[in-house]
Amino acid sequence: MLALALALACAPKSSTPSAPLPEDDGSVNWEREMMQLHMSEHFTRAAQARDHVIAGRLDEARAELSWLAEHDAFPGEPATYGSFMTDMRTIAETGVAARDAEGLAACIGGLGNTCGGCHQSLNVAARIPGSTGPAPDNNGGVHGHAARHGWAVDHLWIGLVKPDDAAWQGGLDAIRAPVFDMEGLGVPEEAAGTVAAYGMILSNMGQEQVGSADTGGRAELFGRVVSSCAGCHAAVR
Numbered sequence: 001m002l003a004l005a006l007a008l009a010c011a012p013k014s015s016t017p018s019a020p021l022p023e024d025d026g027s028v029n030w031e032r033e034m035m036q037l038h039m040s041e042h043f044t045r046a047a048q049a050r051d052h053v054i055a056g057r058l059d060e061a062r063a064e065l066s067w068l069a070e071h072d073a074f075p076g077e078p079a080t081y082g083s084f085m086t087d088m089r090t091i092a093e094t095g096v097a098a099r100d101a102e103g104l105a106a107c108i109g110g111l112g113n114t115c116g117g118c119h120q121s122l123n124v125a126a127r128i129p130g131s132t133g134p135a136p137d138n139n140g141g142v143h144g145h146a147a148r149h150g151w152a153v154d155h156l157w158i159g160l161v162k163p164d165d166a167a168w169q170g171g172l173d174a175i176r177a178p179v180f181d182m183e184g185l186g187v188p189e190e191a192a193g194t195v196a197a198y199g200m201i202l203s204n205m206g207q208e209q210v211g212s213a214d215t216g217g218r219a220e221l222f223g224r225v226v227s228s229c230a231g232c233h234a235a236v237r
């Protein structure tokens with residue numbers, strides 16, 4: 001119930017498509033270069049907020065979101081970007097005010113959806129950085145777990161932000177059969193039950209099918225995935 005309310009608070013309103021970007025003709029294009037710089041910063045801030053929530057550093061996550069909520073439009077930002085930029089700032093503000101990892105995670109999902117909505121409406125194939133290559137195997141230890149699940153979150157994120165259906169499905173496949181080797185992960189005995197439960201929750205989310213047209217549903221699922229990463233980490237620390 002709480003999760004649903006938060007997800008709704010963080011769901012972007014549908015925005016009207018804007019005018020397409022000018023063609024990239026290889027000449028120096030001020031607007032385009034500004035946009036790329038601006039986007040790299042956006043990407044960094046949003047992805048860091050996401051990783052802070054996963055690691056349980058909630059204040060650091062709020063600080064990144066607060067930058068996204070407060071920073072001004074960049075010089076030359078076309079007025080047509082307005083509604084997406086406004087949605088993005090509003091969602092980031094909701095995230096700053098979120099009390100717990102669950103609320104923050106829901107807002108980060110909503111934020112990713114706004115990114116994806118603008119890219120899609122402008123028809124830009126944004127190059128979203130993240131792990132490349134096939135999903136690493138999980139050998140049961142902390143390193144194997146971090147590599148595989150980090151890869152999964154990267155792909156779900158690219159799936160949402162670019163957006164990219166294949167990346168989204170790849171991310172789901174990678175969380176579907178998680179190996180949580182209690183010993184390899186150094187899980188204290190008293191936390192084993194909770195950790196096993198989170199492992200099941202994550203694996204079940206890997207089986208949820210949300211169509212590519214339902215971007216709000218994907219954003220909500222992304223929020224729940226990040227929230228379960230954070231929840232299990234909090235349980236073992």
Ligand code: HEC
Pocket residue numbers: 021032035036037039040042043044046081082084085088111112114115116118119122124126127128129161
């Ligand atoms: C108002 C519309 C809009 C919003 C909102 C938006 N983007 Fe973008 N984004 C663009 C456009 C336009 C480009 C293409 C720039 C180019 O290559 O010319 C782009 C490109 C990118 C790139 C590639 C940059 C490069 O160097 O090629 C990344 C990464 C990116 N966006 C991330 C994000 C993230 C993360 C968010 C959300 C926090 C976001 N964007 C929100 C419009 C938007």
Ligand code: HEC
Pocket residue numbers: 054142145146147149150152153175180185186187195196198199202225226228229230232233236237
């Ligand atoms: C079932 C419990 C559980 C779930 C769910 C879980 N993790 Fe972990 N994770 C652990 C444990 C246990 C450790 C090792 C102890 C620690 O670092 O607190 C760990 C450590 C990590 C680390 C390394 C941290 C470091 O300091 O080196 C990363 C990165 C990581 N997890 C990412 C993720 C991501 C991303 C997700 C969600 C897709 C996730 N984890 C979901 C249990 C879990």
